[in-house]
Amino acid sequence: MVSSYRSIVSPKTLAKFGAAFALAAAILYGFIPESGYGEKNRILLTGSSTIAPLAAELARAYEKAHPGTRIDVETGGSSRGISDIRRGLADIGMVSRALKPTESDLVSHLVARDGVALIIHKTNPVDGLTSDQTSALYTRKIANWSALDGPDQKVVLVHKAQGRSTLEIFLKYFGLSDDDIRPDVVIGDNEQGIKTVAANPSAIGYVSIGTAETAIEHGASIKLLHLDGIAASTALVADGRFPMTRALNFVTKDTSSPKAADFIAFAQSDSADALIRSLAFVPPKR
Template sequence: MMMRKFMKKAAIVACCVALIGGVLTGCSKSDNNKDLNNSNSNNQGATNEPTKAEDNKQGNKKLSGSIMLVGSTSMEKLSRAVAEDFMSKNGGVIVTPEFVGSGAGIEAVLKGTADIGNSSRNLKDAEKEAGAVENIVAIDGIAVVLDKANTVTNLTKDDLIGIYTGTIRNWSDLGGSNQPIVVIGREAGSGTRGAFEEILKIEDQCAYANELDNTGAVMAKVASIPGAIGYVSLDVVDDSVNAASLDGVAPTAENIKAGDYFLSRPFVMATKGAISEQSELVQAFFDYMYSEDGKAIIEAVGLISID
């Protein structure tokens, strides 16, 4: 009898132990599953790229809005290239370039009708006094272009001064054929004209046969008229014309960087006030212009980037 009671109690204890063990095991498995799920979740967050929402939480704002670039026709290739690249990197931004000449571009930025005034020359003292700030973004060479049939390949600084002031009138005076020199230039207010005349110190002394209002027109006129000579931004020169060497130095980016080619000028993106005073979007645009991406575009269009 005593033995039966003892065995009955032992069976009850065994059952209780089994039940407790099962509960504990179930709890352990549940906790382990939770830990595993949390671990997987953390691992996924560590390996995946952050979402746009996460980017915003981290302080990376998405740019939006518009920028107006107004001014130099010589800066057209650069302006279009950087506008396209900047917009491709910032989907909410529109950059609109307009080409009306350097003087008009600086006037527009001072009036507040443009965010940036493109100028292919240094700013004048009067423009700076009015509040324009000179932000140089690149260096450009000015190429002297001749029609393809011209046999003259090299000109000195004195030759250029004589040609543009009208004291040298025939190519035979410079070793070429007996042919009148047709002097082509840009209109008053052009940054290219301003830089060209300033470098040669012949402001208000030039005797132009034609004064044209954009770079493309100068190229076309020189290409089509025998004996013509003109000046254009180096980055637009193509095989429709010949680009003369100056004082024996070819017009190349390498020679300009070395300081050996004397006809060079800055490309300026003027602002009204310092860059730090501009909108967040305009400041971001200048950050891009001075970044490695911006420098790559500048060099890709044949200009010299600023270090």
């Protein structure tokens, strides 16, 4: 969901006095976000599209236990989560990676763990790739699936947009630079990546394992690839065997508001574990 804003100046007044008055009034009085940030009984989370479905389910459970509280969840990537917290535009940022040294002004709160894995169309006979093969695909050194005992079809590279933590994890793991990659399709969130690959038998992309497993359960025409001989699964993320994993964090400033702190405590409690598993993520070890 993308925030929209409403002016506290009435439409009749705007029409009467024109744009000049409207601008002055906007500067003087500001705007009220419909998402509810800053209101007493509302909590706004923004950021990672990977975490958003989990945050939304946690929000529903919290709202049920706390009548009168409303929690809004908005996506836009981990970079937005960081930016919004720093600018005071959200109560909690959603960031699907560890904080960087340059982000030491913020505090991360581990909610769950996840893996990042490669996906292809389910009709493609390739079952797995090595790290070297993956790098060769994304740098166009391998351009046809036949080189990997797949169909005689040109490889269609699906890549993540800047600002997405999945992109950063992918590049770091395979030792690549974004400049090394010339993708056919650039996507934002995991759902876009899954839909793109499911619609193209020649495509390859990389997404959250938890999100991919859930999509497959609901009939998506994709499959997860083994990486260096290790199956991409939530179970192997949980026991530490799958290599490309990440932390799913809520992020706040040094001192969070009491309402945000209470929701974070709920999300990190044992009672949230079943809900976390139901979305194919891994609860943190406590």
